Amino acid sequence: MRGRDDDGAGLGGLLTREVKVVAAGASVLADALAEQAVPVEPVEWRPPAEDLAGDLAVVMGDRRRADANAEAVRRMLDARPHLVDVRPASEVLGIERGAFLHAGPPLTWDRASGPMRGALIGAALFEGLADTPEDAERMLRTAPIDPCHHHRAVGPMAGVVSPSMWMFVVEDAESGGTAYCSLNEGLGKVLRYGAYGPEVIERLRWMAGDLGPALRDAVRAHGPVDLRAIMAQALHMGDELHNRNRAATSLFVRELAGDLAEAGGAEALRFAAGNDHFFLNLAMAAGKVSTDAARGVPGSSMVVAMARNGTDFGVQVSGTGDRWFTGPAGVPDGLYLGSYGPADANPDIGDSTITETTGVGGFAMAAAPAIVRFIGGEVPDALAATQRMYEITLAEHPAFQVPILDFRGTPVGIDVTKVVRTGLLPVVNTGIAGRVAGTGQVGAGLVSPPAEVFPQAVRALAEEATITP
Amino acid sequence: MSEPTRPSRRLDTLGTKELVEVRPGAYHDSVTLMRAGRRLTERPGVSAALTAMATTLNVDLLAEMGFTPPRGARPDDLLVAIRADDEAALEAARAAVDELLATRAAPRAFGAPPPARTTGSAARRIDATVALISVPGPYVFAEAMDALEAGLNPMIFSDNVPVEHELALKETAARRGLLVMGPDCGTAVIGGVGLGFANVVRPGRIGLVAASGTGAQQVMSLLDEAGAGISHVLGVGGRDLSAEISGRSALQALRALDADPATDLIVVVSKPPAPEVGDLIRAAARRLATPVRFGLLGEGGADLTAVAEDALKAVGAPVPSWPSWTPAARAHAPRRGRIRGLFAGGTLCAEASIVAGATPHEMTDLGDDRYTRGRAHPMIDPTLRLERLAAETASDANAVVLIDVVLGHGADPDPAAALVPLVRDARVPVVVSLCGTSGDPQGRDRQARALTDAGAAVFASNAAATRHAVTLAEGS
Numbered sequence: 001m002r003g004r005d006d007d008g009a010g011l012g013g014l015l016t017r018e019v020k021v022v023a024a025g026a027s028v029l030a031d032a033l034a035e036q037a038v039p040v041e042p043v044e045w046r047p048p049a050e051d052l053a054g055d056l057a058v059v060m061g062d063r064r065r066a067d068a069n070a071e072a073v074r075r076m077l078d079a080r081p082h083l084v085d086v087r088p089a090s091e092v093l094g095i096e097r098g099a100f101l102h103a104g105p106p107l108t109w110d111r112a113s114g115p116m117r118g119a120l121i122g123a124a125l126f127e128g129l130a131d132t133p134e135d136a137e138r139m140l141r142t143a144p145i146d147p148c149h150h151h152r153a154v155g156p157m158a159g160v161v162s163p164s165m166w167m168f169v170v171e172d173a174e175s176g177g178t179a180y181c182s183l184n185e186g187l188g189k190v191l192r193y194g195a196y197g198p199e200v201i202e203r204l205r206w207m208a209g210d211l212g213p214a215l216r217d218a219v220r221a222h223g224p225v226d227l228r229a230i231m232a233q234a235l236h237m238g239d240e241l242h243n244r245n246r247a248a249t250s251l252f253v254r255e256l257a258g259d260l261a262e263a264g265g266a267e268a269l270r271f272a273a274g275n276d277h278f279f280l281n282l283a284m285a286a287g288k289v290s291t292d293a294a295r296g297v298p299g300s301s302m303v304v305a306m307a308r309n310g311t312d313f314g315v316q317v318s319g320t321g322d323r324w325f326t327g328p329a330g331v332p333d334g335l336y337l338g339s340y341g342p343a344d345a346n347p348d349i350g351d352s353t354i355t356e357t358t359g360v361g362g363f364a365m366a367a368a369p370a371i372v373r374f375i376g377g378e379v380p381d382a383l384a385a386t387q388r389m390y391e392i393t394l395a396e397h398p399a400f401q402v403p404i405l406d407f408r409g410t411p412v413g414i415d416v417t418k419v420v421r422t423g424l425l426p427v428v429n430t431g432i433a434g435r436v437a438g439t440g441q442v443g444a445g446l447v448s449p450p451a452e453v454f455p456q457a458v459r460a461l462a463e464e465a466t467i468t469p
Numbered sequence: 470m471s472e473p474t475r476p477s478r479r480l481d482t483l484g485t486k487e488l489v490e491v492r493p494g495a496y497h498d499s500v501t502l503m504r505a506g507r508r509l510t511e512r513p514g515v516s517a518a519l520t521a522m523a524t525t526l527n528v529d530l531l532a533e534m535g536f537t538p539p540r541g542a543r544p545d546d547l548l549v550a551i552r553a554d555d556e557a558a559l560e561a562a563r564a565a566v567d568e569l570l571a572t573r574a575a576p577r578a579f580g581a582p583p584p585a586r587t588t589g590s591a592a593r594r595i596d597a598t599v600a601l602i603s604v605p606g607p608y609v610f611a612e613a614m615d616a617l618e619a620g621l622n623p624m625i626f627s628d629n630v631p632v633e634h635e636l637a638l639k640e641t642a643a644r645r646g647l648l649v650m651g652p653d654c655g656t657a658v659i660g661g662v663g664l665g666f667a668n669v670v671r672p673g674r675i676g677l678v679a680a681s682g683t684g685a686q687q688v689m690s691l692l693d694e695a696g697a698g699i700s701h702v703l704g705v706g707g708r709d710l711s712a713e714i715s716g717r718s719a720l721q722a723l724r725a726l727d728a729d730p731a732t733d734l735i736v737v738v739s740k741p742p743a744p745e746v747g748d749l750i751r752a753a754a755r756r757l758a759t760p761v762r763f764g765l766l767g768e769g770g771a772d773l774t775a776v777a778e779d780a781l782k783a784v785g786a787p788v789p790s791w792p793s794w795t796p797a798a799r800a801h802a803p804r805r806g807r808i809r810g811l812f813a814g815g816t817l818c819a820e821a822s823i824v825a826g827a828t829p830h831e832m833t834d835l836g837d838d839r840y841t842r843g844r845a846h847p848m849i850d851p852t853l854r855l856e857r858l859a860a861e862t863a864s865d866a867n868a869v870v871l872i873d874v875v876l877g878h879g880a881d882p883d884p885a886a887a888l889v890p891l892v893r894d895a896r897v898p899v900v901v902s903l904c905g906t907s908g909d910p911q912g913r914d915r916q917a918r919a920l921t922d923a924g925a926a927v928f929a930s931n932a933a934a935t936r937h938a939v940t941l942a943e944g945s
Contacts, residue, residue, distance in 0.1 A: 010646045010724070010725060011646065011725050012620045012622060012646070013598055014622050014725065015659065015729045015731075017598050018660075019599065019662040020595050020596060020597040020598060021597055021598075021600070021601050022585075022588055022592050022595060022597045022599070022600040022616065023600075023601045023603075024600065025498055025601075025602055025603030025626065025627065026498045026499065026500040026501075026603040026626070027498055028500045028849060029879060032665075032879040033601070033662070033664070033878075035878065038662050039595060039597075041591040041592075041594050042585070042591070043586065043587060043588055043591045044586055045498075045612070046496040046586070047496065047524075047544045047545050047604075047608060049543055049544070049545045053607035053608055053610075054607075056608075056610070056611055057611065057631075057637075060610055061614065061637045066618055380579060380580070383579070383580045387580075387582045388583055390582070390590065391583075391586045391587065404580065417611070418587060418589075421587055423494075424586065
């Protein structure tokens with residue numbers, strides 16, 4: 001809402017200011033105004049695909065909504081995520097040996113996709129809980145598995161976390177909240193894409209034994225690393241912070257290089273510097289701590305999590321607590337590595353959609369023209385993708401800007417009512433995992449959440465709205 | 470990365486002459502679609518056509534038209550149904566659909582934002598004071614709430630808005646110091662700008678608060694004719710003065726016009742309100758510094774012309790003799806019988822019924838929901854009324870046929886053109902109530918001359934037109 005110079009007549013200056021009109025609906029009425037040389041801003045209105053008029057009106061009429069959304073988006077945008085420590089999952093997440101975390105909404109082994117099963121198998125082998133993949137599979141049928149999101153954590157792709165893995169510890173200097181994300185393994189045959197061969201397990205052991213402690217020592221020596229500042233700069237340098245993290249990784253490595261060297265972490269430095277996606281996990285933890293700050297505002301229709309487990313795509317909304325609204329995860333549309341094709345692709349997977357939830361990733365596509373063709377588009381498409389997202393969001397990010405859009409803040413704070421009203425789905429940039437356990441990454445591209453999750457959320461908000469119009 | 474485009478599917482082809490097509494996600498507004506459907510029907514060899522969004526209502530309508538409704542169509546899918554005499558006509562009509570529905574996509578600069586998709590988004594792009602909303606009634610609420618939250622006054626043209634939505638919107642508007650015009654508000658004039666269906670009126674000192682669209686158009690047209698002019702016309706919607714809504718918008722509008730230095734007299738134009746609401750509004754009016762006259766149709770025998778005359782007297786302006794145009798010669802010998810009224814304006818229809826009184830008459834409002842199902846309002850799409858007019862002017866059951874022609878922004882650009890042949894061929898006298906001003910884009914006097922030349926008697930006052938019809942129906 002905009003402040004207005006009101007006069008005695010009130011009505012927002014209806015009778016005193018120049019008549020300018022927003023017109024939604026029949027074009028003949030907008031045309032009649034244009035013929036009178038009246039400035040008109042037309043709305044390209046379309047009916048929602050589902051008959052939600054009643055529930056939508058209840059939610060739109062909820063007197064708490066406007067303030068609740070303002071509060072939720074304020075908390076998310078006020079967050080000042082800092083990397084403060086690097087510690088083993090067993091110490092910070094309270095998960096016991098034999099338990100595992102995974103990406104996305106809740107899942108059972110029976111419904112788990114190939115890469116999810118592969119990553120769980122790899123984690124079981126890494127933890128020494130099984131000697132062979134077959135043993136691991138038997139053990140995993142009954143092992144406790146739980147979403148990362150339920151433990152203030154996020155994980156890319158399969159997002160599997162076991163107690164011996166090391167985690168970035170990110171604190172919000174504003175709210176005091178904490179969030180966690182695993183360390184990025186690099187590209188190729190990696191656990192998060194469902195690979196569990198010997199080289200994968202060996203790398204995980206090195207990360208837990210060397211990389212984690214070296215990073216811990218360096219971060220402790222350096223003091224808190226301001227992730228928001230790095231992300232803001234990286235957007236000016238061609239990253240969108242989901243599929244392109246090259247600039248952010250460089251900035252982060254530069255920031256920590258001296259302390260890593262002093263901590264004896266030359267190999268760690270080489271590893272981080274050689275992995276263009278090293279920063280992704282930090283951007284994710286920063287996103288998680290920001291969205292967690294915005295959870296639980298009664299009446300708010302703002303999305304606080306979008307996450308996929310390789311089978312389901314789930315969203316959570318500030319005003320509906322920890323409830324997940326889920327639908328089948330789609331197969332991303334994009335480009336494939338080597339001889340891989342769409343038939344090799346697993347449905348969408350990973351918590352990395354926390355980046356889009358916080359106004360980067362696909363929402364900042366216009367900031368990353370360098371990777372537009374990688375995901376099968378042209379530069380104007382990238383600008384259009386970001387511009388379209390303003391139609392479904394509550395705010396423009398005060399720190400994350402898109403230079404080519406005249407430094408406009410990125411669209412942030414997805415409002416489920418706007419998604420349902422416009423039929424525009426959040427645009428997500430993502431990697432594509434192979435559908436067979438052990439394959440690894442097969443491509444990268446774009447994906448949308450299943451359309452039905454947003455009407456579910458609107459219906460739940462309508463039920464929850466205690467004050468109806 | 471662009472919007473997904475899905476190919477259209479031909480769901481059903483019966484024989485060689487009929488097709489029903491579903492075009493997923495191709496949205497157009499109802500007026501555009503109705504006009505396209507009408508154009509298709511006018512094509513040689515085409516016997517029936519429907520272009521409409523696949524709402525339950527329109528799918529039913531399709532079945533009523535004898536087409537096989539497609540299965541699984543959603544409200545955001547476009548239905549195209551055509552029945553033609555032969556394959557060539559069918560194919561040509563199908564090809565014409567694209568052209569008729571082609572949207573004029575403005576050339577976009579690199580990186581220019583795509584069109585706004587919600588009222589809230591559009592409101593961020595322009596420093597507007599009004600949101601003119603004409604989306605289907607059940608969907609109005611979200612757009613109007615967007616407008617109120619952005620500090621805009623919604624003018625809701627749509628009907629079929631649930632009354633609980635109207636109440637909630639008006640309560641929100643009151644908290645925010647804004648005015649909801651409507652729902653079912655066809656007319657407003659703000660600072661000389663006509664919104665919806667509105668006549669071009671000269672600026673003046675009289676402000677209207679109108680719960681009746683064509684009622685307000687009649688009064689503003691007559692005031693313009695008298696040279697008095699109009700400051701503003703604030704529509705409040707036909708239900709505003711009901712017991713449920715309790716005049717919430719009328720009270721806001723009265724206060725706003727009272728505070729407006731350009732307004733010296735306020736006239737409330739409405740059908741009689743619910744009694745307790747009438748008392749409330751009168752009490753509120755007494756507290757204002759600006760005098761308020763009540764033009765309540767039918768109350769104490771008042772007609773809209775009398776309301777305009779009363780307003781003129783209140784500001785000390787002379788009452789002119791209202792324009793009328795009579796044909797050079799009477800084409801029909803008078804005979805006693807029934808007045809058959811075919812109206813586009815609901816209030817004009819109601820007024821004609823009141824003025825006709827005991828004289829036998831049947832007045833039909835073709836803008837009523839019963840007739841606009843699956844069609845545009847007769848002020849936009851005259852097809853139905855022209856059909857009725859042809860039938861009624863050929864019928865011996867009628868002594869006289871009375872019609873209204875409403876001019877102004879938003880209305881048919883040349884209504885007389887289609888009426889003239891029917892008036893010329895009429896077997897009974899035709900009387901026209903011509904609601905408009907000399908400034909209207911259609912040219913009131915030019916419309917009047919065309920109709921008079923064809924043999925109609927034309928009156929600027931709807932009451933005078935009805936009285937003339939009464940005279941004819943009584944055989945004089």
